[in-house]
Amino acid sequence: MRPTMSPLVKICGLTTPESVDAAIRLGATHIGLVHYEPSQRHVDLRTAAELRKRAGPHVKVALLLVNASQQLTGEALSMVRPDIVQFHGSETPEWLTVVKRLTPAEIWKAIGLKDAETLTRMQKYHGIAHRILFDAPAAALPGGTGTRFDWSLLKNHRHTMDWGIAGGLTPANVAQAIAETGAPLVDVSSGVESAPGVKDMDKIAAFLKAVGR
Numbered sequence: 001m002r003p004t005m006s007p008l009v010k011i012c013g014l015t016t017p018e019s020v021d022a023a024i025r026l027g028a029t030h031i032g033l034v035h036y037e038p039s040q041r042h043v044d045l046r047t048a049a050e051l052r053k054r055a056g057p058h059v060k061v062a063l064l065l066v067n068a069s070q071q072l073t074g075e076a077l078s079m080v081r082p083d084i085v086q087f088h089g090s091e092t093p094e095w096l097t098v099v100k101r102l103t104p105a106e107i108w109k110a111i112g113l114k115d116a117e118t119l120t121r122m123q124k125y126h127g128i129a130h131r132i133l134f135d136a137p138a139a140a141l142p143g144g145t146g147t148r149f150d151w152s153l154l155k156n157h158r159h160t161m162d163w164g165i166a167g168g169l170t171p172a173n174v175a176q177a178i179a180e181t182g183a184p185l186v187d188v189s190s191g192v193e194s195a196p197g198v199k200d201m202d203k204i205a206a207f208l209k210a211v212g213r
């Protein structure tokens with residue numbers, strides 16, 4: 001069954017109060033803050049906490065971590081207090097189970113969707129992650145590269161967990177991605193930027209419009 005409501009939209013990699021305000025004003029349901037030093041969208045924990053406060057109750061705020069240590073994860077959770085922790089590295093189900101005991105936040109796990117076997121292997125997160133986020137397979141960086149995965153891999157997949165798609169989505173292709181996959185949530189970062197790490201308000205508006213928000 002394809003969803004009939006407009007998909008949820010997460011605008012990820014926000015780094016400034018202006019971009020947080022704009023994403024909320026334009027109708028995003030979720031925003032993402034990246035705490036991962038190699039990323040061009042990295043924000044330190046103090047900034048992440050300020051942006052999280054600024055967002056208030058208007059959207060769900062995801063904090064994105066990549067293979068963070070236990071100490072960093074604990075610090076990040078207590079400083080930022082996100083609604084969601086998005087794990088975008090090779091975090092195991094065992095580690096996610098540990099984190100679930102530390103926080104009331106939802107746990108999302110990004111999966112690099114390479115082939116049909118990936119869909120079988122990811123079942124190990126069933127009952128542990130609250131949502132699976134399908135993204136392009138990791139390359140030099142684990143995400144935020146504007147690379148798409150093969151959407152047809154999801155065509156007849158019977159989802160057993162809440163899920164969404166990410167990777168190379170843009171205002172121009174997101175409607176087709178939703179039509180092909182039936183995604184209930186779409187997540188975008190580089191596709192709504194004018195330069196790496198610089199969000200473009202017109203592109204955010206165009207993306208949300210294309211999704212029907």
Ligand SMILES: O=C(O)c1ccccc1N[C@@H]1O[C@H](COP(=O)(O)O)[C@@H](O)[C@H]1O
Pocket residue numbers: 012013032034036039040041064066088135141142143144145146147166167168169187188189190191
């Ligand atoms: O945004 C980043 O720099 C980033 C770094 C490391 C892991 C994930 C990252 N971003 C997330 O990757 C997907 C896809 O991004 P894009 O739209 O293709 O640029 C999305 O969830 C980003 O939030």
